[in-house]
Amino acid sequence: MGCSESDYAYLRELVLEESANRIDPSRNALFDTRLKPIARLAGAKGLKDFVNILKADRAPHLHRAVAEAMTINETSFFRDLKSFEMLRETILPRLIEQRRDERRLRIWSAASSTGQEAYSVAMLIAEHLPELAGWDVKIIGTDISRYVIDYAQRARYRRLEVNRGLPVRMLLKYMAHDGEEWEISPRIRAMCEFQYANLCAPLPKLPVFDLVMLRNVLLYFPPRDRSYLFGDVHRQMAPDGCLILGNAEQAEDSSDLFEVEFASNSYCYRPVVAGV
Numbered sequence: 040m041g042c043s044e045s046d047y048a049y050l051r052e053l054v055l056e057e058s059a060n061r062i063d064p065s066r067n068a069l070f071d072t073r074l075k076p077i078a079r080l081a082g083a084k085g086l087k088d089f090v091n092i093l094k095a096d097r098a099p100h101l102h103r104a105v106a107e108a109m110t111i112n113e114t115s116f117f118r119d120l121k122s123f124e125m126l127r128e129t130i131l132p133r134l135i136e137q138r139r140d141e142r143r144l145r146i147w148s149a150a151s152s153t154g155q156e157a158y159s160v161a162m163l164i165a166e167h168l169p170e171l172a173g174w175d176v177k178i179i180g181t182d183i184s185r186y187v188i189d190y191a192q193r194a195r196y197r198r199l200e201v202n203r204g205l206p207v208r209m210l211l212k213y214m215a216h217d218g219e220e221w222e223i224s225p226r227i228r229a230m231c232e233f234q235y236a237n238l239c240a241p242l243p244k245l246p247v248f249d250l251v252m253l254r255n256v257l258l259y260f261p262p263r264d265r266s267y268l269f270g271d272v273h274r275q276m277a278p279d280g281c282l283i284l285g286n287a288e289q290a291e292d293s294s295d296l297f298e299v300e301f302a303s304n305s306y307c308y309r310p311v312v313a314g315v
């Protein structure tokens with residue numbers, strides 16, 4: 040395939056506009072590989088031709104497809120173990136205390152990719168927090184890529200994927216071997232739902248969340264989109280809820296909305312409540 044620098048610049052700008060993802064020019068070659076199937080479907084002879092179609096047609100579904108195809112979906116079970124230890128030792132026990140009367144918890148895996156994050160939280164709850172049995176607990180995973188949402192809903196993983204981060208004991212307890220794949224057990228699946236949401240556009244109707252995991256996605260966003268997103272996340276959270284970011288991410292440019300809390304050798308963010 041291949042196209043001119045100005046065509047790549049057009050594609051980078053399109054992705055930024057659609058998904059807030061910044062793509063460094065050093066990664067231009069990624070457009071060639073990732074956009075090949077979409078370009079072919081659109082009837083283009085090559086990437087250059089596809090860019091011309093995108094410019095001429097401005098078809099929203101094609102623009103969205105480009106942004107989705109360029110997402111980085113890297114994830115694994117129990118990624119950044121320290122965050123899960125903090126969940127188990129501090130955050131979830133505190134939420135159990137706070138929600139003792141309602142017996143209801145809503146957890147958001149924002150940018151859930153192929154679902155390992157949401158299923159890890161569900162397994163952690165099943166394994167370590169028996170007090171939550173009988174509660175109304177839902178973990179809602181959202182992502183901009185329809186491909187990863189379908190993947191998460193399918194709840195089936197290859198050996199390579201389950202070998203990354205999932206302790207064997209949990210694998211055997213919460214997944215069933217089926218041919219070449221492992222399938223998440225119905226009990227864990229029942230706690231998780233997945234749906235489309237673009238974090239840099241108006242959010243769909245979602246519940247108020249007690250816990251938000253917004254991990255390893257902010258790093259792709261420019262500062263302006265990060266700060267809009269922190270505003271949206273703050274509005275979507277219970278005032279006594281908790282936000283967890285990825286290891287390399289911080290909410291320091293939104294200190295008016297969130298304050299950092301150190302817990303269990305890690306840290307999370309608590310909403311700043313107006314007037315308090």
Ligand SMILES: C[S@@+](CC[C@H](N)C(=O)[O-])C[C@H]1O[C@@H](n2cnc3c(N)ncnc32)[C@H](O)[C@@H]1O
Nearest residue numbers: 058110112113114150152183237238254255256
């Ligand atoms: C690197 S993965 C992180 C997955 C998981 N949170 C984790 O930490 O392992 C980033 C995910 O963010 C999604 N993403 C990127 N831009 C997004 C946007 N604007 N709205 C929603 N999801 C987005 C990508 O599709 C991808 O699945």
